[in-house]
Amino acid sequence: MVESIPLETAKELIEAAEEKANEIDNPMVITVANSEGNLIAQHRMDGGWLASVSISRNKAYTSAALEMPTHELAEPSEPGNSLYGLQTTDDDQIVIFGGGYPLERDGEVVGSIGVSGGAVSQDREVAEAGLERWNELVKEEAITADD
Numbered sequence: 001m002v003e004s005i006p007l008e009t010a011k012e013l014i015e016a017a018e019e020k021a022n023e024i025d026n027p028m029v030i031t032v033a034n035s036e037g038n039l040i041a042q043h044r045m046d047g048g049w050l051a052s053v054s055i056s057r058n059k060a061y062t063s064a065a066l067e068m069p070t071h072e073l074a075e076p077s078e079p080g081n082s083l084y085g086l087q088t089t090d091d092d093q094i095v096i097f098g099g100g101y102p103l104e105r106d107g108e109v110v111g112s113i114g115v116s117g118g119a120v121s122q123d124r125e126v127a128e129a130g131l132e133r134w135n136e137l138v139k140e141e142a143i144t145a146d147d
Contacts (some may be wrong), residue, residue, distance in 0.1 A: 003110035004036035005103065009137060010041040013103075013113055015043040018045060020123060021117070021131035028117035028126050029056040032103075035110050037061030037093075045117075052116035057122075058093045059100030059114030063091070067109045071098030099123030101131045105138050 004012075007034070010032035013070060021028040027047035032040045037060060062070050073096040076083040085097045098120045103111040115127040 002038075003105075003108065004117075005034065005111040006008070006034060007041060009124055009134075010111075012137065013133050014043045016133035017096055017113065017115060017126045017130035020041065021045060021115075021126045024118075024122060024125065026118040026122050026126075028115050028123070029053050030062040030130065031056040031114045032130070033057070033060035033064050033112045033114070035108075035112075037064035037112060040111065048117050055095065055116035056099070056114040059095045059116060060112040061093050061100075061114070062095045063100035063102045063114065064109060064112035066094075067102050069098070069102070070095050070100035070114075071120070074098075099127050101127050103131065103134045105141075117126060 013032050014030045017030045027045040029044045029048045029052035031042045056122055059070050077086045077096040087094050099110060099116055100114040102109040113127050115123045115128045
């Protein structure tokens with residue numbers, strides 16, 4: 001079964017990420033995808049780069065498909081390493097630099113978030129704000145379930 005995240009939850013993650021993007025004064029494109037990397041929601045902030053639409057979506061896809069943050073692919077994809085050329089596979093959807101994170105619940109990837117529009121460190125910072133909100137929601141959900 002394909003795990004997914006409700007649209008309302010995806011909007012909350014996007015809102016948290018957008019808040020961080022505003023804080024650092026950098027317009028971004030923020031994407032939330034399901035466990036297979038398929039689009040749930042995407043938001044392009046005013047002034048966000050057009051190219052970041054596909055990049056953020058591909059970061060979300062990559063982190064869901066490979067069940068890992070995209071920045072963890074950088075070193076293994078360097079020339080001479082085991083995953084060299086990875087970014088040229090899967091119809092060129094694989095992204096090997098930071099800004100994509102899987103979203104997990106009970107140890108399972110149920111979705112992902114991808115952010116693009118700034119330096120890689122900024123993309124990661126904004127995506128991590130969405131990830132942090134996700135972790136808060138999962139924790140609240142667990143507490144409610146225990147009551």
